Amino acid sequence: MAVDLKTADELKKMRVAGRLAAEVLEMIEPYVVAGITTEELNQICHDYMVDIQKVIPAPLNYHGFPKSICTSVNQVICHGIPSEKKVLKNGDIVNLDITVIKDGYFGDTSKMFGIGDVPYHAQRLMETTRIALSKAIEIIKPGTRLGDIGHVIQQYAESNHYSVVREYCGHGIGTEFHTDPQILHFGRPDTGMVLKEGMTFTIEPMLNAGKPHTKLKKDGWTVETRDGRLSAQWEHTLAVTADGVEVLTARNEENF
Ligand code: MF3
Ligand code: CO
Ligand code: CO
Numbered sequence: 066m067a068v069d070l071k072t073a074d075e076l077k078k079m080r081v082a083g084r085l086a087a088e089v090l091e092m093i094e095p096y097v098v099a100g101i102t103t104e105e106l107n108q109i110c111h112d113y114m115v116d117i118q119k120v121i122p123a124p125l126n127y128h129g130f131p132k133s134i135c136t137s138v139n140q141v142i143c144h145g146i147p148s149e150k151k152v153l154k155n156g157d158i159v160n161l162d163i164t165v166i167k168d169g170y171f172g173d174t175s176k177m178f179g180i181g182d183v184p185y186h187a188q189r190l191m192e193t194t195r196i197a198l199s200k201a202i203e204i205i206k207p208g209t210r211l212g213d214i215g216h217v218i219q220q221y222a223e224s225n226h227y228s229v230v231r232e233y234c235g236h237g238i239g240t241e242f243h244t245d246p247q248i249l250h251f252g253r254p255d256t257g258m259v260l261k262e263g264m265t266f267t268i269e270p271m272l273n274a275g276k277p278h279t280k281l282k283k284d285g286w287t288v289e290t291r292d293g294r295l296s297a298q299w300e301h302t303l304a305v306t307a308d309g310v311e312v313l314t315a316r317n318e319e320n321f
Contacts, residue, residue: 174302
């Protein structure tokens with residue numbers, strides 16, 4: 066499995082794409098409220114990306130995906146399809162996953178939003194998943210191994226009595242959406258590929274309140290928990306630097 070290392074020039078373009086993807090999540094925040102449909106969120110993001118940012122929404126037509134963003138509500142783990150029939154309601158949790166292409170380079174990031182008064186157990190699931198991602202990011206530097214990343218996430222998730230989704234993973238990213246290596250969100254320390262300066266990939270853990278098992282809906286895209294319980298996901302695009310990591314999709318609200 067060949068993993069390409071980005072040059073300084075390529076990293077510059079990855080930085081631009083990553084920042085633009087993050088800015089879509091910052092832009093959409095005030096709209097993510099009770100009463101809006103996931104299709105309306107898709108349309109607002111699409112118009113912002115195409116008309117203002119001059120980027121290509123990567124999901125649109127990707128292997129036939131019909132929309133410009135993914136919207137995954139409550140028991141939906143990932144790849145939820147925006148729909149005019151899906152109205153967000155008080156207490157829902159939703160992941161918005163944004164991927165842009167700018168100047169040939171991809172930036173991929175997602176975060177959770179709570180709608181109105183979210184029950185404590187759902188807040189805690191979202192927050193634990195966010196922290197699992199940040200703990201994984203913290204250990205990244207040349208020499209860290211992929212098993213170390215998986216282990217940190219699995220350890221933190223399971224110590225909080227959540228399960229880690231196995232069938233979907235993070236991925237290398239650059240001039241293509243999904244490349245090697247696969248970034249598993251579970252694993253054993255000191256195993257797997259050794260990270261090198263210039264690698265770019267996503268980490269995007271999905272944690273379930275119940276069992277880890279997934280079910281693909283008949284639309285061919287929407288992935289749900291088999292037991293119908295809640296799921297949460299956060300995602301960043303990262304670059305391994307000489308002595309650590311750069312979060313290419315960091316938002317202003319974060320302090321990486
Ligand atoms: N953005 C997703 C990821 O994190 C992939 C979405 S593919 C789509 O890898 F076709 F569903 F949009
Ligand atoms: Co991704
Ligand atoms: Co994504």
